[in-house]
Amino acid sequence: MTLAQMTRDGAWQLEQLHVRDHHLLIWITRGQGRLLLHGLRRGFGAHNAIYIPAGKLFAMDTGRHIQGQALVVPADGRVQLPDRTQQLRLQDGLAQAELTGLFDDMRREIHENxxxxxxxxxxxxxxxxxxxxxxIQLHGPAPRASAAERLVRRYSDLLAESFHTGRAMASYAEELEITPTHLTRVCRQCAGMTAADMLSQMVQHEARCLLRQSDMPINEIASELGFGSAAYFSRFSQQHFGATPSQIRKGPATLPNRG
Structure with a gap:
């Protein structure tokens, strides 16, 4: 699918930090922006191939000048894929043509059915x-991560496992055996946002997904995301979206213009 098709329900689908239960390969053909990949913020541009395994944190800009395609692969073991995130800047024209051709072949298969x-x-x-x-083999091993980057990646992995449980950011810091202040500092340095903001974005994204893409009752969604009550979930929704969970469920026409 195209990136435009992936964000049909709103830019938040890619721009907010989240985790997926499938593998994702994105091929950027035009534009440039910022990317958050497994907790680390970096730039991307045209002819970048970005790979995100299932279960790894991810967010990216989707401005109107950015164009690309995406391949979604179920994490069911039928296709062997790497277990680490990758960003490949392809300068070789043959590599670019090969990847474009593979996407074209797959699109043709789907279209002709x-x-x-x-x-x-x-x-x-x-x-x-x-x-x-x-x-990946041609590009060689990635540079050794700094201590701060390794710490943010560990925090990202903990978030992927537990963001929906209602744990406070300080609880993650305790598990990492550091202070909340230090965790906030390294997250701001490596991810461009605080540790608390990373956790909040994960919850916001999942809340929108469950409200927009499922028929789960709102009180069950609140419980699923670790809120003590539906009222607390509603306050969270009003604070971050400027709308109630019911309004979000009904669709963009009922929402304030927040992306």
């Missing part, structure tokens, strides 16, 4: 995986 489509898509995704792993 020919027999054995599911098998064909698994085969195409496997070829995409081979291309990705070859490029």
């Amino acid at each position: 020919r027999p054995f489509l599911a098998e064909a898509l698994v085969a195409q995704a496997s070829l995409m995986s081979i291309w990705l792993r070859r490029q």
Whole structure:
């Protein structure tokens, strides 16, 4: 799908920090912006391939000048993919053409809906995986992460596991054996936002997903996200979205203009 198709329900779908239960490969063909990948903030531009394994924190700009395509791969073991996030800046024209061709082949399969489509898509995704792993090998090992970067990645992994439990940021700092002040400092340094903001964005994104993409009762969503009551969840919604959970569920026409 295109990035525009991925954000059909609002830019928040990619711009807010979140975690996915599937693997994602994004091919940027135009524009530049900022990316938050496994807790680390960095820039991206045209001819960047960005890979996010299932369960890793991610957010990216989706301004109107940014164009690209995305491949969603279920994390069910049918396709072998790396377990670490990757950002590949492709300068080689052949590598760019190969990746574009793989996306075109897969789009053609989906559009024509020919027999054995599911098998064909698994085969195409496997070829995409081979291309990705070859490029990772060609680019060589990533630079050694600093102590601050390693700490933020550990915090990111804890968030991915527990952001929906209602734990306070200080509880994560305690598990990491550091002070909340130090955790906030390194998150601001590496991710461009505080540790509390990272946690809040995760909850905001999941709340919107559950309200917009499921028929789960609002009180159950509140419980699922670790809120003590539906009233507390409603206050959270009003604070961050300027709208009640019911308004968010009804759709963009009922919401203030907040992206």
